[in-house]
Amino acid sequence: MVDNPLWVALIVGGVLMFVTLTGMAYMTWFERKVLARFQDRLGPTRTGPFGLMQPLADAVKLLGKEDLVPAAADRVVFLLAPIVIFVTAIVGVSVIPFGGAISIFGFELNLFAADVNVGALVILALGSVGVYGIVLGAFASANRFSLLGGLRAAAQVISYEVVLGLSLVGIFMLAGSLSLREILVAQQDDLIFNLFGLSISLPNWYILSQPIAFVVYLIAAVAETNRAPFDLPEAESELVAGFHTEYSGFRFSLYFLGEYINMIVISLFASTLFLGGTDGPGAASVWGLGVVYLLAKTVMFLFFYLWLRATLPRFRFDQLMGIAWKVLLPVALLNILFTAFVRLIANDEITIPAWVWIVAAVVLAGVLVLTSLNDRANRPRPSAQAGD
Amino acid sequence: MGLDLDLTAPDLTLAWPQLIVFVMTVVLLFADAFVPKAQHFATLTGISLVGYIGAAFALVTQSGQNAATFDGAFRADGLTVFLSLIILVAAVATVVISASYLQNGEQQLGSDGRLRIANSVPAGEFYVLIGFSVFGAMLVAAAGNLIVLYIGIELSALATYVLTAFAKRRLTSVEGAMKYFLLGLFASAILLYGMTWIYGVTGSMDLDRIAAHLAGTDAGDGFTDPALLLGLLLLVVGIGFKMAAVPFHFWTPDAYDGAPTPVTAFMSVVPKAAAFAAAIRLFVQALEPLSDQWTTLWAVLALVTMVFGNVVAIAQRNVKRMLAYSSIAHTGYIMVGLAAYTSGGTIDDPSISSLLFYILAYTFMNIGAFAVITYLQQRGVGMMLEDFNGLASTRPLIAVAMTLFMASLMGVPPLLGFYAKYYVIVAAIDADLLWLAVTIVVASAVSAFFYLRIVAVMYFNQPDGRPLALPTRLLSGGIGVLAVATLLLGLFSSPIIDLADQWSGALTVLGRTAGQ
Amino acid sequence: MEWASVAFYLIATVCVLSAAGVVIARSAVHSAIFLILCFLNIAATFVMLGAEFLAVVQVIVYTGAILVLVLFVLMLVDEDQLPDFHTGQPIQRISGLILGLILLLEIGAAITARSIQGATGGATPENVAAVGGNTQALGRVLYDDNLLAFIVVSLVLTVAVIGAIVLALPDRRVGINQRRGTGTINLGHPVGTDGIPLALPAVRGESPIAAATPGDLRPVAGERQIIMVRDPDAYTEVGQHDAAPDNRPLIKR
Secondary structure, eight states: OOOOOHHHHHHHHHHHHHHHHHHHHHHHHHHHHHHHHHTTOOOOOSSSGGGTTHHHHHHHHHHHSOOOOOTTSOHHHHHHHHHHHHHHHHHGGGGOOOOSEEEETTEEEESSSOOOTTHHHHHHHHHHHHHHHHHHHHHHTTOHHHHHHHHHHHHHHHHHHHHHHHHHHHHHHHHTOSOHHHHHHHTTSEEEEEETTEEEEEEOOHHHHOHHHHHHHHHHHHHHTTOTTSOGGGOHHHHTTGGGTTOOHHHHHHHHHHHHHHHHHHHHHHHHHHSOTTOOTTTTTSTTHHHHHHHHHHHHHHHHHHHHHHHOOOOOHHHHHHIIIIIIHHHHHHHHHHHHHHHHHHTTSOOOOHHHHHHHHHHHHHHHHHHHHHHHHHSOOHHHHHHO | OOSOOOOOOOOGGGGHHHHHHHHHHHHHHHHHHHSOHHHHHHHHHHHHHHHHHHHHHHHHHHTTOOEEETTTTEEESHHHHHHHHHHHHHHHHHHHHTHHHHHHOEEEEOTTSOEEEEEOOOHHHHHHHHHHHHHHHHHHHTBOBHHHHHHHHHHHHHHHHHHHTTSTTSHHHHHHHHHHHHHHHHHHHHHHHHHHHHHHHHOOOBHHHHHHHHHHTGGGTTOOOHHHHHHHHHHHHHHHHHHTOGGGOTHHHHHHHHSOHHHHHHHTTHHHHHHHHHHIIIIIIISGGGHHHHHHHHHHHHHHHHHHHHHHHHTOOBHHHHHHHHHHHHHHHHHHHHHTOOTTOOTTOHHHHHHHHHHHHHHHHHHHHHHHHHHHHTTSOOOBGGGGTTHHHHSHHHHHHHHHHHHHHHTOTTSHHHHHHHHHHHHHHHTTOHHHHHHHHHHHHHHHHHHHHHHHHHHHSOOOOOOOOOOOHHHHHHHHHHHHHHHHGGGGHHHHHHHHHGGGGGGTTTTHHHHO | OHHHHHHHHHHHHHHHHHHHHHHHOSSHHHHHHHHHHHHHHHHHHHHHTTOHHHHHHIIIIIIIIIHHHHHHHHHHSOGGGSOOTTOSOHHHHHHHHHHHHHHHHHHHHHHHHOOOOOOOOSOOHHHHHHHTSHHHHHHHHHHTTTHHHHHHHHHHHHHHHHHHHHHHSOOTTOOHHHHHHHHHOOOSOOTTSSOOOOOOOOBTTBOHHHHSOTTOEEEOSTTOEEEOOOOGGGTOOOOSSSOGGGOOOSSOO
């Protein structure tokens, strides 16, 4: 590993930004194609081969539209809000490691813009700042639908951010670091089991050791990016278009860009954390294969997003909050406890006397019994329900 | 001190009393959810009483001990024992006197002459919040570093803010809670800023290390570092807010008046005791080398507080508001103990012991007075002076108890309040603060006017035929016990003072009084 | 080094200016936006001090959670109903300004003139590097020296949650039936009192409400009794000891 000098980091960052924007453009193409296939259609076909020039045509159309500012809008905030979401989305790419040091034209350089030692948290932080783009844009529009969309976005993002963060704690504990690069390195080890004398070697990808966290993360990530089935802030059928009702032209396209880049970043992040990122057979020896692996995994996640959108109906808002606080949060917390426990046992850092096990079992059973009794006592009688 | 991870378990046997209160609170939390409705109230009250009394016994076994654990963040010494005992006494008294309030709620007299329940109170949360507040206050008393001290104060105060707003349908309750909350937060911020300065110039959070560091510099020899003084000033302001000293007392009347009466009784003692605990820990233990500076500050504040509290109390016709100003005045008397501290940390310095004894005495008589108001509030009317009309003929025993509490608050011998004032005055004279001693006497004389007015109303006015409350046995018994304690405890003050004298153990953990 | 100080002064200037903006801005939402800016710059200062973990937590917790909630509340409230922050006598504003300036001067004097200094703590750059970085060092300090405080802070949060629930939950005695009843006909402020007003079908062309006398009870389904009309006393929220005229609003305008 070498440290990138500032100017190299700037160049890498610039290249990444360009690649991300292009990727985003073709993400829209990909989405239209995939959705069309789900619905037994063809999708865009006229612009270029397979409709490949469609993103370009869309860009021209969006840029050509009039940039409207409603008369009652809070003008400055209205103009600034889309920029917030775009910037926070694209900065996220800078901490994703695309691989180790490579040598180009005699230069040693690292394939990431910034190796921050709290990289994982930076992504979470950017997500939490990004919500201001939605909330402020909604507020500044002076439109009831937008306001409702903004309120939903605020509540949703705060709730799911907690879940998102907690689902990753298990990984941080296993890797012993918050740095994405070190998490990546830790996943390149081999996980060797001894199963009935048979030695099985698996990659140390955290999806294997943290499957619960992976599921929780996947659900929370969809909600965090406001995608279907959690796209309540911009629900067309209820809120017209939610927070961006009043936006048009270029400013609308910034929201659009922000949302898709967010998806890409979250997918890159998930690939890095759970699927070993650039790790894969032969990745260490073949130049550039790591990046291909990473991108392939990312595209898999993106396809999953589109699959969800094509399949699932939208949640109701109270269901959305209920899932976060009553299901995902307890599951994530239990996962943390369990991970810590297993880690301590596996590393022989503690030995647990038998009586602790017995007490724990008794307490757990007691809590379960009491809870079920309480539930039964509090369950409304059928007649009362009918009376309501 | 590097960054080595030292994961040896802290010595929890030192923290038994605090742990008992904590476990009790958690048990309450679960009991509230799971105990069936019929036994709900009795169970919760029982758990609370058993918890507090058990913690008090655990404390008594600790007296005479001087130890620290949690890397010095938790202290089990004489100061901890005495202050925690005061807090536990207040907690038990609050639980006892709030029983009827929790069962019946607040009642209002409608124009048709019937009683209506205007506020029902969730008993479970009430007890849980009291428990957390008590735990926080006990933690302040046992704090060995700035962070634990601050968090203890916050824990105690946060629960009290919520308790103040417990009668949330009544506008005055919410208003009082709002003022208490906002000003309390403001005070906390100032306190925290002061702590930051102290940490900045001494480089340590640990109270003993701060003291050791200051003693090692020339801070004590008449030289005053401006950064240190600024920190000191901010601490005085922050603590002053919490204990309701006079320029910082604005929240007191509204919060005391608005809160449900049992809560008022609680918050007039426990947060105040926590604030004084913090003051002793911060000033006497950590900033002892600066005692010349802070004794002057506290002396001036004590003077202003005593005079203002007593003078304004005269004008009040609402008894709860009157007791609020009276409690401000008593804060002034207690502060004299702090002002009378003489530097050097001598063991036989009477000032801090007198302060501690005063808080204990104040606990009994003040909670007693609020208990009587709780009793009367059951009649479905407010707490105006007129509501005491002719109490002597309708409820003679309660009238006698109220007379005792008032006389004790005034300082009539041989009641408990007299001994408390006596010890404080002796401490003030010992410290050559004759002017403060004189002010205490004059202020007490002034206070006779409004305390005796209640007694006069009870005995000389005719009862006006308002409906009488059904007395709750627990509440009546509680008033009785508090009255007896107020009457007799003063006569046995010397063992209490002996116990209070052990506070100086707080100074000996690092061997400071022995070594330096 | 030069670049670092240029960056610091830039960040500090923006930070101070946006802090001033919080106070000066007329609209509460604009104040909140300035506060966001201020917090982000504080986070940037933390980064410059080498405390990345603190910086990110500052952004996640303060900027990302607390201020979003502040905005949430501000958006729920009609802006015209918010108290105006800029009223008040000129003398109040001037005296506040003067006091603030005095405090600022004192702090400046304290910083420049201070002479005593604390001992160096354990978190020297070498020690921090030895344990693997800033985050690891922070973890060690939290779980070792400040274990007690760390545990008790969780209790503070528990109390806050309990308090929020206690204060926000409607009265237990007001069930769904009753709330719906009060929603049908709202005769005043009946929540939390001992009955519910209810619209019954008119009998012989006569409004049941008008026909009833105050306190009139009428049985409906089951043994449930319904108060038809109540006297004004039951609706007026008067403090227990405050006379009615003194029923001030909580926030003065």
